[in-house]
Amino acid sequence: MSATAAKGPVAGPETGMATDKVLLSVEDLKLDLRDENGWVRVLDGVSFDIRPKETLGVVGESGCGKSMTALSIMQLLPPRSARTEGRINFAGRDLLSLSRRQMSRIRGRNISMIFQEPMSALDPVFTVGAQIRETVQCHFDVSKREADERAIDALDSVGIAAPRQVAQLYPMSLSGGMRQRVMIAMALVCEPDLIIADEPTTALDVTIQSQIMDLLLNLSQKRGTAILFITHNLALVSQNCDRMITMYGGQIIEGGPVSEVLARPLHPYTTGLLHSIPDAGRARGTLNAIPGRVPSLRAMPPGCRFEPRCPHATAHCTQAVALERIAERQIRCHRWQELAGSAAPMTAGAL
Amino acid sequence: MTMAGVDVPALSVQDMTVSFGRTRTIVRAVDGVSFSVAPGEIFGIIGESGSGKSTLGRAAVGMITPSAGAVRHGDVDPFALSRAQMNAHRRKYQIIAQDPNAAFNPRMTILESVIEPMAIARTGTRAERRARALEMLDTVALSPEMAMRYPHELSGGQKQRANIARALVLDPEVLVCDEVVAALDVSIQADMLNLFWRLKRDFNLTYLFISHDLNVVSHISDRVAVMYFGKIMEIGPADDVMNRPLHPYSEALRSAEPEIAAYEQRARERIILQGEIPSALNPPAGCRFHTRCPRAVDLCASNEPDQRELIPGRFVACHFAEEMLARFLPVGGGQEAECVSQE
Structure with a gap:
């Protein structure tokens, strides 16, 4: 489409705003x-x-x-x-x-x-x-x-x-x-x-x-x-x-710049998704599948929605968990700080 | 794992052509394809839609009669069998299709559906068939409680498990798996790929594993064939074909497959193929891929390259295969590292 094509009267909000504004x-x-x-x-x-x-x-x-x-x-x-x-x-x-x-x-x-x-x-x-x-x-x-x-x-x-x-x-x-x-x-x-x-x-x-x-x-x-x-x-x-959010069970569970989230996922579900991608380099039979399946919308767990499938879940995880904001990232997990400390940072090369 | 050699291949296909339609509108879905699969091997077929991979799979188990060429199941020619012999033989060569929804009768429970093939084959007593069905459902991690349910009560992954159990009850030797994980979410898909691997090991199965998904095929397969427009472009060990492709089409496929890369690397040089797969009614002369190939020259439009074994175990049909290979050969040392670094 040519940029010179004359626009007719515009209905609705006008375009053209400063780039740092939220759209x-x-x-x-x-x-x-x-x-x-x-x-x-x-x-x-x-x-x-x-x-x-x-x-x-x-x-x-x-x-x-x-x-x-x-x-x-x-x-x-x-x-x-x-x-x-x-x-x-x-x-x-x-x-x-x-x-x-x-x-x-x-x-x-x-x-x-x-x-x-x-x-x-x-x-x-x-x-x-x-x-x-x-x-x-x-x-x-x-x-x-x-x-x-x-x-x-x-x-x-x-x-x-x-x-x-x-x-x-x-x-x-x-x-x-x-x-x-x-x-x-x-x-x-x-x-x-x-x-x-x-x-x-x-x-x-x-x-x-x-x-x-x-x-x-x-x-x-x-x-x-x-x-x-x-x-x-x-x-x-x-x-x-540029940025991404991960959703699970109708909620955002993680968000942030793509480079950070994929290199160092904070939520066990994002990690699980990354690890379940098949790859020629990974030994056969050892893909990290996420056990179980997404709960029904009518039977969402009361606490963290990923808790029934999460390998790191503890008793505490059955309690509701809010989305936290840390600088540019968002994370909804009770244990993200502990887990981030223990897990080796995942690099793109490891995939 | 046994490579082709001393053993009789579990499955072999020689110059096979499958055509549909008549004279003027004839379409060769598979056009002169040859390969063999050793017992216990996982042989992957990669191809985009319209490449003929599903037709190939169907012809390989004997569901479609090829218009030319030969298919051998061990040393048996399935198309020379009588109807009765074929019915008995069919148990050994099973096919699992992509959509488990289409594979189940919605009015039968999962257990009834899994029992049905044994009832048709008249194996064992009624009680034995039931026990066998439950055993196989257990093998694919479906509980007896699940067995009593109807297809609509199961998730996609569970249905695909039941579908696998049904293929296993008759003790097959070879399974043709046609896009068996394509409809599943990635976390479920991983689980299913692990299951396929375990079953292969436990039951000493041979797979023809057909998929459009490079990651899936290269992960599960020992060797792979890359198909384009009814022909095999390249055959070789899965890892080699993925990382050191000798055909421009394999290379383009690999390049098109998005990868999780470090953010800074994402601008890497990618090969984006122009155009689409040509019309099947009007196949291009010469190399089938020349209309989209970044390397194509006049020769490619007039002469069809023969498939040749460039290095042991690697078959390529491309005029430039030698040049492709030369890039991977250690000339002054350190070359190997270069070709691996693009991963």
């Missing part, structure tokens, strides 16, 4: 969802900040609440069966206090989202060009022709070789990698301040994954877009993020 600040976010058995707490006191241009990684296994965090920020959960508490400040406004109409001006314009499965996010009965054009026309008062041009520019910017032709294709005739490029084009076309990428490369082959990550990071760096990058893949976080 998005999530404070004590709680989410309850309802199913046939009643309400259940899915997110319990999630807080984090993301600054302009920054890439924040959110890691955790299935069911830890990382996608729910994204959907809460975007307010894409059905209001009848989802209840959100806390504050989500974005560029000076609390998203949770906005009307649906106000929120829909922000969505796609200031914050956009890339989903794991592009096929379920793209509409099969419209051409990809029409879908990107719709996004543009939603947010800018431009002619159809102008919107089409922006769509084609966007497709061009994500490395699609014949954007004019591809714009006329339906999603089904594109490969998985091409579809994900289209998703990125759609996410970028309105030049948002923040992109939430939820497992954007999980469905893709590894050679395509590296193309897509490269593209996403290059474009966002060039434009100063912040990225909230949700993944289960610690290695992707290691290579692409």
Whole structure:
């Protein structure tokens, strides 16, 4: 997309803020969802900040609440069966206090989202060009022709070789990698301040994954877009993020700069995740699996949520534990100081 | 571990081609593939989607009939067997698939599902079959209480364990494991890989271990084959192929796999392949990989490289294999250290 394309009147908050300011600040976010058995707490006191241009990684296994965090920020959960508490400040406004109409001006314009499965996010009965054009026309008062041009520019910017032709294709005739490029084009076309990428490369082959990550990071760096990058893949976080948070059972259990967290994890769960990655150098049969499985949301342990699976748990761990902040890091563990003292610091080389 | 040699391979595939479709729209999912797996060996197949690895696995156990070439199970040709013989033979060569959800009847308990293959094979009495099923479920760490549950009451990892137990009840010799850990979270996946290793040891199994995940395959396998677009690009000991790849595609795959590296190292030189796997209906001439290969020259587009044994045990199909190899040979000493340092 060319930078010279004239922008129409902008709806919603304006862009362009000082780089040291916080762009998005999530404070004590709680989410309850309802199913046939009643309400259940899915997110319990999630807080984090993301600054302009920054890439924040959110890691955790299935069911830890990382996608729910994204959907809460975007307010894409059905209001009848989802209840959100806390504050989500974005560029000076609390998203949770906005009307649906106000929120829909922000969505796609200031914050956009890339989903794991592009096929379920793209509409099969419209051409990809029409879908990107719709996004543009939603947010800018431009002619159809102008919107089409922006769509084609966007497709061009994500490395699609014949954007004019591809714009006329339906999603089904594109490969998985091409579809994900289209998703990125759609996410970028309105030049948002923040992109939430939820497992954007999980469905893709590894050679395509590296193309897509490269593209996403290059474009966002060039434009100063912040990225909230949700993944289960610690290695992707290691290579692409500035800071990270680890989630478990709907809570943040550890956070900090990627270089520090991965070199010296403080939480036994983060350590466990790192140690369970298979590697050619590790003797077979000796991977450190984390025993047991994530507890059900309706039967969360009263104390530390990781306590039933934690190799270092003591009687004390059955008591509630708060998230502590130490300089740039956050940690939710009763025993982190003891454990940090005893464990040999883990270096990248040891992996 | 026995390497191929004196023993009859547990599984061997010679110039195997599997094609689908007819005349004009024929697709060769597997195109002239050869390898052999020694008894007790874990042979890994790495490939991206569309590389033909699953088709290869199915043909290797006899589920699909190859259009050309030979498959041998020990010294048996599975495709020459009568239907009755094949039914008996099939017990020795089992396949475990990625999605355990598709493998279970939702209306049967886990125990019933694990008993079923024995009932079909008519082994033992009813009581013996039940005892055997419970024994195998115990081997994969599923309690009798779990055995009474229905598939939907189990987690993904537990279902995959039950799936393994079901493959084991008939005393197989060779297991084809097709993306068996792909659907699992990493902590569960680690547990499952440990289990596969233990079972192999305890039951003296041979695995054909198919996955797109380099870390998984290189961790579990003795030897690996790298597949691209229906062909094998490279075969060799897992560690060598990972750390000293002789084919540009293996090298690119390795480079694309994200690693947990020190923060400062993350900007390391990475090979990012351009483009995607070509259309199966219109395969490129010459080397199949030349359309994406960073080293490709005109020769690669016209002449298909033969697979050759460059150094003992390492088979490569690339015109530049010698050059790739030269980078790893100790010329003035200290070269070895250089090629290892990029880990």
